[in-house]
Amino acid sequence: MSEKLQSLSLSYKRTPFEIREKLTLSEREIRDLYMKLKDVFGIKEALIISTCNRTEIHYRSEADISNSLIRLLASVKAIDSNELTGYFECLTSEEEALTYLFEVSLGLHSQVAGDQQIINQIKQAYQWAADMDMAGTFLHRVLHTIFYANKRVVQETEFHDGAASTSYATIDLMQSILPAMSQPKVLVLGLGEMGEDVAKTLFEKEIRNVTLCNRTFEKAETLAATYRYDAMSYFELINRIGEFDIIISSLRLMQPLITKNVLSKRNGITYCFDLSIPHSISPDVAELPGVVFYGLDEIQQITDESIDKRLAAIPAVKQIIAELVNDIDTWSKELQVSPTIHKLKNALEQIRQEEMARHLKGLTEEEARKMEKITSGMMQKIIKMPVLQLKAACKRGEAEELIDFLTDLFDLEKGSVKA
Template sequence: MTQNFKALVLTYKTAPVAVREQVSLAEPAVKQLLNFIRDYTTTSDVLVVSTCNRTEIYYVSEKDFSNEIFKGLALVKNIETGFEQHFSSISGLQAVNHLFEVAIGLDAQVIGDLQISGQVKNAYQWSADENMAGPFLHRLMHTIFFVNKRVVQETSFRDGAASISYAAKELADDLTTSVREPKVLVVGVGEIGQDVCLNLVNTKFQHVTILNRTLDKAEKLAQKCGFKSGSIEQLQEEIRKADVVISSVSGNEPLITREILKGISFLSHKFFIDLSMPRSIEASIEEIPGAIVYNLDDIQEKTNEAVEKRKASIPRIQAIIRDTIGEFEDWSKEMVVSPTIQKLKNTLEKIRQEELARFLKNSKPEEAEKLEEMSRSMMQKILKYPVLQLKAACKRGDAESLTEMLHELFNLERTAEKK
């Protein structure tokens, strides 16, 4: 089954931020796309991972459904075609390995970014919600989660602080080296916004204000961090005061626009860091003298001790992934013969029940118990060797001939039909 696992992949490596925001999918849109794929293709085990740095669609099928999936994506996002050229298509073990690397953080823009693990888990939950997660995807995802635990326990990959939000803090630090008591405005308290605020705690940034559409959330986070808070209606005034504005607000249209900045005098540089996807800060703001905008593509990985430790762990993590994928591949191959094994079990159980019924007619209760135990034990021993041989044949890649032989010997198709 692994050979039929396919992935359509668009990432920060293959597409600029303008394209990524075009195809970025929030939860409702992901579920719409999942339903489209279910209704217009014959694929199974579908996973849609969409973050600020990637949009990826995984599915299991012998047939290539790229065109149908792209049509669905264009329909859900109400966009013109042309984005397809930024997607690459991979399949088989390459697709499996890629999903491992994405979920663990090896393929993240900031290596080891913890947020991606949670985002992949959410994507898996959404697939399950829409009944698009089959046995293959369930097994694959839980295998990935297990590897994530091994990575934490056996390597230094999760040590230190390195993420998009941490990189944003580092960038703000660099931008304000010459500013005495810099003022920071954080807009939005989603997962990334919360992480930004937590990373600003106990730093040189003592004047931080948090704004959010839901005031209660901003107040709770501000109280936790020791910062100020306010409602989104104060946006223009707080931008006026701030040296650095960090935005991670979700929405289809920019929140911070040139219109909002009208009337604000820029006595010195004002820095805008946009962590949203789609972008929440209008790019044309940079046309205003003194305004400088940084988006996700501008946030470069900081060379620090935490990142270097993570890089040093990569060979060990890749070895863990290779070993685990080998075991997963064995399981995947065995899935092909599992229906035959089940049919064989059913056939032998039917024979056992028929013979047991014949001998139990005149037997005593204690004899019946012993016959039941003895016949069940004998059946399991008889079954053991064909099953072991089938699994061994799977690893050799020649299970088909043995499967056909068992069907002939035990008349499995007819048994299944009668049952």
């Protein structure tokens, strides 16, 4: 039995956040886990992915060791493995595991369809695997094919087009006006799930002149330190709001906090993005000269249009994946017969060299050159049919039988042929 790619996955689709959070792995834990995979299980190739949405181990093994890996993960995080029962998905078919890894990497299994952040996380995971010498010939081929697939998806489909989350749609809309502004100051007001996502997206988009404000100042301070932003006390908001060119609010209030009266104290043009339900910014601020207001409905419409485009592109993405997975499958199977082909070529070349040596003494230099040319040509024709048959057997899944037959026939295990 030969090694095959298998996948062990715990993701947001079937696992609550509190369980996923317990199994989120740091870089140090991932590197330690690679060592255990190598030393305890003899795994030579593996890719570990750990994000807020998933923890996965993609590995090459002859046997299904998923239960042992679940226990290993539980021990690494010092939790009872029984807590994880029913949450993991195990793929032991190489074709299924390959297809799944491609789909995850290209964003088909992301919470936001087509999210391109995952491909960067895959690149980081690949780098750590390579650093730990856990990316061999097979994984190198797979990962580089995934990166090629991502380029094709970008060029040939609309799967990554537009902003398919509220935060991304907001920042994309904001960025469309940035060229008209000189070093605008951005205020993110409210740091719940939406506000945190906005702050993170601003950081990813390399927008740095940002101030965070929250009713709990400690949270604003902590998040500001993470992204190297400024933090502002909620009690300073009304007095300082005129400093900002762009306000993005996701505060949860029963009535608007930012009104026409509050914004009348501002200087210059102000863009307001209200992501709250109900409004935390009164829509009538748009009546003020120089104030532009975008509500959640407008932003959500942009998001919905992007999602519709992305969902419509999924069949095209899956077609690209199927094509490339088939290429890898063919290459992988042929890889299994490469050692046999190499041994067979060496064995037959040994016969040729031995026979040449027996007759060279009685030949002139010109005759020896002709014999070399004739016998080399014969060897190429002789080897051609077994090689073609081996590759054909790969596609039929019958390579092992033919490998065994050729190995016995030419005594390839000994590295020589009985002439």
